[in-house]
Amino acid sequence: MADINQAKKYVNMTDLNPPLARGKAADAKHGDGSRAAKGGALPEAKLQEFAELLFFAYRDFTGDPDAILADFGFGRAHHRVLHFVNRHSGLRVADLLEILNITKQSLGRVLKQLIDQGYIMQQAGAADRRERLLFPTERGRALAERLAAPQIVRLAAALEAAGPAPRRRCAFFSKP
Amino acid sequence: MADINQAKKYVNMTDLNPPLARGKAADAKHGDGSRAAKGGALPEAKLQEFAELLFFAYRDFTGDPDAILADFGFGRAHHRVLHFVNRHSGLRVADLLEILNITKQSLGRVLKQLIDQGYIMQQAGAADRRERLLFPTERGRALAERLAAPQIVRLAAALEAAGPAPRRRCAFFSKP
DNA sequence: TGGTTTATGTCAGCCATGTTGACTTAATTT
DNA sequence: AAATTAAGTCAACATGGCTGACATAAACCA
Numbered sequence: 001m002a003d004i005n006q007a008k009k010y011v012n013m014t015d016l017n018p019p020l021a022r023g024k025a026a027d028a029k030h031g032d033g034s035r036a037a038k039g040g041a042l043p044e045a046k047l048q049e050f051a052e053l054l055f056f057a058y059r060d061f062t063g064d065p066d067a068i069l070a071d072f073g074f075g076r077a078h079h080r081v082l083h084f085v086n087r088h089s090g091l092r093v094a095d096l097l098e099i100l101n102i103t104k105q106s107l108g109r110v111l112k113q114l115i116d117q118g119y120i121m122q123q124a125g126a127a128d129r130r131e132r133l134l135f136p137t138e139r140g141r142a143l144a145e146r147l148a149a150p151q152i153v154r155l156a157a158a159l160e161a162a163g164p165a166p167r168r169r170c171a172f173f174s175k176p
Numbered sequence: 177m178a179d180i181n182q183a184k185k186y187v188n189m190t191d192l193n194p195p196l197a198r199g200k201a202a203d204a205k206h207g208d209g210s211r212a213a214k215g216g217a218l219p220e221a222k223l224q225e226f227a228e229l230l231f232f233a234y235r236d237f238t239g240d241p242d243a244i245l246a247d248f249g250f251g252r253a254h255h256r257v258l259h260f261v262n263r264h265s266g267l268r269v270a271d272l273l274e275i276l277n278i279t280k281q282s283l284g285r286v287l288k289q290l291i292d293q294g295y296i297m298q299q300a301g302a303a304d305r306r307e308r309l310l311f312p313t314e315r316g317r318a319l320a321e322r323l324a325a326p327q328i329v330r331l332a333a334a335l336e337a338a339g340p341a342p343r344r345r346c347a348f349f350s351k352p
Numbered sequence: 353t354g355g356t357t358t359a360t361g362t363c364a365g366c367c368a369t370g371t372t373g374a375c376t377t378a379a380t381t382t
Numbered sequence: 383a384a385a386t387t388a389a390g391t392c393a394a395c396a397t398g399g400c401t402g403a404c405a406t407a408a409a410c411c412a
Contacts, residue, residue: 251396251397251398252397252398253397253398253399278398278399279400282399285398285399286398304408305407305408305409306408306409307408
């Protein structure tokens with residue numbers, strides 16, 4: 001696909017067209033730019049580049065499954081629901097709402113389709129029978145795995161190319 | 177915000193509720209699961225966890241600017257456009273279309289607003305006067321930096337927590 | 353020169369997926 | 383028995399993708 005090369009092209013543009021040539025004067029004015037660099041971390045330009053890479057990564061990462069989903073009449077929202085039900089089998093609807101950070105109504109729309117079409121099953125909670133625990137059906141599990149496959153391949157390739165990793169933890173969730 | 181802790185909770189659930197306990201039988205059936213692991217890479221379970229982390233990362237990464245954008249009556253689409261115009265000042269409309277992977281009409285809607293409200297300027301190309309080169313205005317640059325700030329902080333925190341990095345290249349764009 | 357292609361802009365409408373607000377039902381808690 | 387909670391649903395609306403059609407100006411080409 002051409003878009004991947006386009007991404008490369010523009011990521012490379014970063015070097016050809018260094019953003020801090022313009023940015024430096026402004027950083028002096030606003031002054032909060034270098035705050036992040038305290039402790040000898042990466043310069044702001046590199047962090048900006050990283051942000052850009054994250055955009056491209058996510059765009060491409062979701063691109064493969066999106067194409068598969070289209071054949072099923074589903075969208076990315078269905079993927080997210082199916083993924084978490086598959087990976088955290090038996091979770092409650094309320095759990096899913098918190099994970100996805102969307103409203104009950106938004107979730108309801110896609111969840112109903114997945115249930116009606118036999119990808120997800122519900123089961124009343126044993127302790128609290130108000131709760132609807134969600135489980136993937138065999139069909140649901142199969143689709144979830146099919147959607148995950150290209151992403152797994154992409155990640156494996158990326159991590160392999162990144163070289164042997166030291167043991168590291170992800171700090172994305174530490175509040176800035 | 178509570179959602180960040182929720183994310184942690186569910187990422188941790190991965191360990192409490194190992195997905196391969198159920199997944200293993202299926203992997204034997206489908207057989208393509210371990211393909212990614214050739215070459216001594218991470219096991220599929222870890223890659224799945226990584227995929228999940230990428231979802232949470234992107235969700236939280238875009239959350240901060242989204243809140244700021246709402247005050248301006250803008251959305252995430254405006255952010256993306258403004259970001260790339262700011263970082264790659266002088267790019268053509270066609271370039272932006274390829275970067276963002278959206279249609280001319282979708283871009284047009286948000287670009288028009290950004291131009292009308294004085295965040296982006298256009299200038300006919302010197303060599304080819306059909307081209308409209310895009311530049312941020314001072315106002316546009318200021319907003320772009322304000323939107324980038326929380327993301328920079330997040331990234332700096334994440335990378336710092338990840339520890340001193342060996343020189344590594346991002347292989348997200350290498351086709352699987 | 354005149355016809356074709358290219359870069360951009362625009363109108364109109366559709367679809368997916370997010371939002372609020374109001375309300376129901378069933379089950380649990382007080 | 384009353385209040386709270388988990389879930390489901392209806393209606394209306396906003397954002398930001400999409401397609402298709404078409405207009406304009408500039409560049410290119412024969």
